[in-house]
Amino acid sequence: MYIKEQYLYMNNQTIKAVVRNYEQNDFAELLTIQKESFPPPFPKELLWNDKQLHNHISLFPDGALCVEIDGVIAGSITSLLVNYDLNQPMHTWEEITSNGNITNHDQNGNTLYVVDICIRPSHRKLNLGKLLMQGLYETVVHLKLERLLGGSRMPGFSQASHLLSPQQYADKVISGELYDPVVSFLLRCGRTPLMLIPNYIEDEESSNHALLMEWKNPFL
Incomplete structure (x- = not known):
């Protein structure tokens, strides 16, 4: 409980x-x-x-x-x-x-x-x-x-997909050059990006991609 x-x-x-x-x-x-x-x-x-x-x-x-x-x-x-x-x-x-x-x-x-x-x-x-x-x-x-x-959705990618690949978009969000409603939120929560996963989920806004993000147990 x-x-x-x-x-x-x-x-x-x-x-x-x-x-x-x-x-x-x-x-x-x-x-x-x-x-x-x-x-x-x-x-x-x-x-x-x-x-x-x-x-x-x-x-x-x-x-x-x-x-x-x-x-x-x-x-x-x-x-x-x-x-x-x-x-x-x-x-x-x-x-x-x-x-x-x-x-x-x-x-x-x-x-x-x-x-x-x-x-x-x-x-x-x-x-x-x-x-x-x-x-x-x-x-x-x-x-x-x-x-x-x-896996983090990247809903902001839909507005940048004509200029950037999913990986380029993720990199710019991680570096702080761009803001994404979900990825940026998870970064503020302490999550660490690991890799981009294609065909993760049916999600038009993210072009079906997700950014795999981790939080490690600091006591292990």
Whole structure:
């Protein structure tokens, strides 16, 4: 069981946030948040459904977190355990997450893999994504895992694809020359880029590419 209370600040006011494991009673709200967070052209078939959410809380509840503001769920993050070999890094989102069902969750895995993170647009100024990511970092330490890993979308690439290749775009975002809503956010969260993975997920904005990004357990 994970629960953490933290005060956030916006417009010189304190706002209390609660990060906790999400439960079946939260499903309807989580599905609504998915729709708000990933509007078209993001594929509708990649949004959560009840079966997937049930798998998340039954197979690996430690990896299923949400954040509440004033009793209202404002975002969630989901993960699973995998045995990951950095010498064989190529994979797709569908392969490593069992298409979001996490039926391949390995309780003896060495890596916490991020399946999804989403924050309500109305709450994005509160840095709730960073708070949820910190929750998973703490889970990595608590479970004595080697790392947190995940493929980052690059939605800003769609506006630069006529000038840059996916690798050139990723390099410029990493160097700070360009800003990407997802990659730049994860860099601020402490994630380290490893490599670009083509054909990672059906994602028009990212040209189906993802930037694999890691957070190593500093205690190992």
